[in-house]
């Protein structure tokens with residue numbers, strides 16, 4: 001199967017302070033490569049500071065790599081740090097949805113802004129898309145008139161999902177997006193994600209510390225250690241027979 005998302009030799013370095021007047025380079029991601037197919041989920045795990053969130057930011061275009069390529073359905077969307085800014089097919093959902101939403105905008109206005117900025121839909125087409133997207137994520141059409149503070153934590157995650165899905169992406173990156181939810185809301189959100197995946201063939205990149213979730217929903221697994229891939233393959237095979245020390249440690253915890 002042709003991969004939807006392919007990451008080739010992605011590298012990222014930060015310039016960090018090394019003393020009063022000096023700075024040094026800190027390699028956060030080194031030669032990261034993996035691919036994932038349509039309708040599949042790939043999970044990325046690793047100990048704290050391994051580089052998972054940095055990878056999420058590079059995939060979603062929130063930050064640029066120093067070198068390497070990101071390909072979407074064989075088209076290069078980022079090449080050695082140069083991003084195709086027209087690409088809206090990889091969207092991200094963060095852990096703290098409330099913090100990523102503008103408190104002064106209703107959900108409808110926020111979704112409308114997103115459509116106005118990224119599409120040439122007229123007002124009626126935008127309204128239809130907003131209504132359809134809210135229903136898709138299990139919210140009411142009336143919720144478009146609500147401000148972020150009027151939602152529960154679980155509903156806010158649905159709002160974040162609506163904002164991610166409104167542009168019909170091919171890939172959604174979930175960076176600890178389910179971690180703050182209580183178990184029953186998490187289960188509902190996971191079921192919704194799986195339903196949407198089945199219906200639309202969405203591909204997920206799941207970044208989490210939650211290993212039972214990884215085992216439950218991911219097809220493939222990437223294990224990062226100090227910015228490098230130390231294990232990559234089918235999730236179940238890795239859980240049954242983890243090869244690297246860090247995977248063994250993470251799975252045994």
Ligand SMILES: Nc1ncnc2c1ncn2[C@@H]1O[C@H](COP(=O)(O)OP(=O)(O)OP(=O)(O)O)[C@@H](O)[C@H]1O
Nearest residue numbers: 014015016028046047048049050051052053054055
């Ligand atoms: N803008 C930045 N400038 C300098 N260093 C950074 C920057 N962003 C991240 N880092 C460093 O890069 C490393 C990887 O950070 P990252 O947030 O990607 O890790 P993580 O695997 O997501 O960790 P966690 O599981 O704790 O969220 C850390 O050592 C972090 O301090």
